[in-house]
Amino acid sequence: MSNDAIVLLKEDHKAVRKLFRQFHAQGSDKGAVVSRILEELTVHTYIENEVMYPRVRELVPDLEQDILESFEEHHVADLLCAELAGMDPGDERFTAKATVLIENVDHHIDEEEGEWFPKVREALGRKELQEIGEQLLEAKQKAPRELSQPGALRKAADAVLS
Ligand SMILES: [Fe+2]
Numbered sequence: 001m002s003n004d005a006i007v008l009l010k011e012d013h014k015a016v017r018k019l020f021r022q023f024h025a026q027g028s029d030k031g032a033v034v035s036r037i038l039e040e041l042t043v044h045t046y047i048e049n050e051v052m053y054p055r056v057r058e059l060v061p062d063l064e065q066d067i068l069e070s071f072e073e074h075h076v077a078d079l080l081c082a083e084l085a086g087m088d089p090g091d092e093r094f095t096a097k098a099t100v101l102i103e104n105v106d107h108h109i110d111e112e113e114g115e116w117f118p119k120v121r122e123a124l125g126r127k128e129l130q131e132i133g134e135q136l137l138e139a140k141q142k143a144p145r146e147l148s149q150p151g152a153l154r155k156a157a158d159a160v161l162s
């Protein structure tokens with residue numbers, strides 16, 4: 001299996017987009033699908049924030065603005081995730097909020113894959129991307145999976161909403 005950083009991150013994107021399709025499928029259990037989306041996004045955002053973004057920022061200074069914009073997009077997604085985590089799937093705003101989260105993340109993934117990941121691949125050698133990939137895998141081990149700690153999620157949601 002390749003440990004190339006970009007390959008690993010694209011695998012995560014594929015997995016989360018599969019969940020997005022499940023969310024939109026007729027008759028899906030939207031509450032259960034959203035729980036899985038929140039868990040996937042929590043881990044993925046963590047490893048990008050902790051490893052990919054800082055490393056790229058350091059190694060490819062030309063991408064500074066793209067990285068800063070991506071951090072902001074993560075921030076918006078985090079707020080939506082925290083709100084969703086504190087909501088009941090029966091709430092009239094639940095599906096609307098989840099749809100906005102999905103639209104935002106879809107756009108964000110398009111920018112990563114279409115705009116700046118290719119520039120990272122151009123700027124860095126295979127060896128560097130492998131090394132970052134290994135750091136991503138390591139970070140994944142210690143990443144929070146907030147859904148297993150509903151209390152923490154509820155607290156995060158309360159902090160956002162208060
Ligand atoms: Fe991202």
Ligand SMILES: [Fe+2]
Pocket residue numbers: 009013044048109112
């Ligand atoms: Fe990503």
